[in-house]
Amino acid sequence: MIKTREIARILKSRPTLEGAGVHLNRAFGYNEIPDFDPFLMLDDFRADRPRDYLAGFPWHPHRGIETVTYMLEGTVEHGDSMGHAGNVDAGCVQWMTAGSGIIHQEMPKPVNGRMGGFQLWVNLPRKYKVMDPRYQEIKADAIPSVTLPGGASARVICGTIAGVTGPVRDIMADPEYFDVSLEPGAQFSHPVKPGYRAAAYVIGGTGRFDEGHKDELANRTMALFGDEGDAVGVRAGGEGVRFLFFSGKPLREPIAWGGPIVMNTQEELQQAFDEYENDTFIKKIS
Numbered sequence: 001m002i003k004t005r006e007i008a009r010i011l012k013s014r015p016t017l018e019g020a021g022v023h024l025n026r027a028f029g030y031n032e033i034p035d036f037d038p039f040l041m042l043d044d045f046r047a048d049r050p051r052d053y054l055a056g057f058p059w060h061p062h063r064g065i066e067t068v069t070y071m072l073e074g075t076v077e078h079g080d081s082m083g084h085a086g087n088v089d090a091g092c093v094q095w096m097t098a099g100s101g102i103i104h105q106e107m108p109k110p111v112n113g114r115m116g117g118f119q120l121w122v123n124l125p126r127k128y129k130v131m132d133p134r135y136q137e138i139k140a141d142a143i144p145s146v147t148l149p150g151g152a153s154a155r156v157i158c159g160t161i162a163g164v165t166g167p168v169r170d171i172m173a174d175p176e177y178f179d180v181s182l183e184p185g186a187q188f189s190h191p192v193k194p195g196y197r198a199a200a201y202v203i204g205g206t207g208r209f210d211e212g213h214k215d216e217l218a219n220r221t222m223a224l225f226g227d228e229g230d231a232v233g234v235r236a237g238g239e240g241v242r243f244l245f246f247s248g249k250p251l252r253e254p255i256a257w258g259g260p261i262v263m264n265t266q267e268e269l270q271q272a273f274d275e276y277e278n279d280t281f282i283k284k285i286s
Contacts, residue, residue: 091140
């Protein structure tokens with residue numbers, strides 16, 4: 001008999017100021033480590049007013065992590081120390097592995113007056129903290145959609161649903177990342193590997209993410225599932241529900257986190273910032 005995981009923790013995203021003055025909502029972050037291990041942070045930068053986001057995220061470093069940008073509307077213009085430049089447009093994903101170090105900038109821009117998306121940070125295990133940086137840039141039409149019986153559908157960014165596998169591959173934490181939509185009253189069940197962490201972030205409508213929990217969860221609410229059980233189960237409310245689902249293998253390693261850099265020790269963290277100040281941060285790619 002399949003045992004459905006219960007909710008271990010519910011978090012309401014909190015307003016946060018980042019970059020050069022971007023107003024966003026943080027679903028979880030530094031204050032929640034290590035609860036979401038291997039995930040570090042999820043930022044929701046959906047916004048209606050351009051003044052909330054146009055200042056953007058000017059040049060800054062990353063080391064020891066992966067950043068996953070998923071756009072719903074508008075675009076993010078990006079450039080980096082490796083010579084990459086381009087846009088992450090609506091429906092697209094950029095999965096950036098910072099590894100040994102990248103310096104980049106990300107500047108949100110509206111399209112037809114609209115802009116919004118999410119950035120998920122994924123920790124890298126100790127042995128891959130200083131791997132060569134890389135990008136997986138996925139266009140919207142390369143992300144498969146799957147329709148499930150009973151009024152459920154999903155965009156599959158990473159991982160597999162009903163035999164449909166997403167285009168992002170070879171990620172160290174063995175993650176899954178889906179954008180799931182349920183019609184009113186529809187149900188969704190998805191297996192989670194034993195020992196893996198799983199969570200869901202509501203981005204529209206309402207739904208029940210634990211049949212034993214009396215309340216439905218609404219927009220900008222995060223559900224962290226417990227570790228016991230074989231699957232997660234969701235039932236949509238009267239207006240349907242849309243949510244981001246992600247799961248991954250916990251690293252269970254020490255975390256030394258300073259702004260955009262995440263290492264295992266304070267000494268490694270200090271070294272990274274010293275190298276940034278001394279212009280030796282960027283390593284030659286092997």
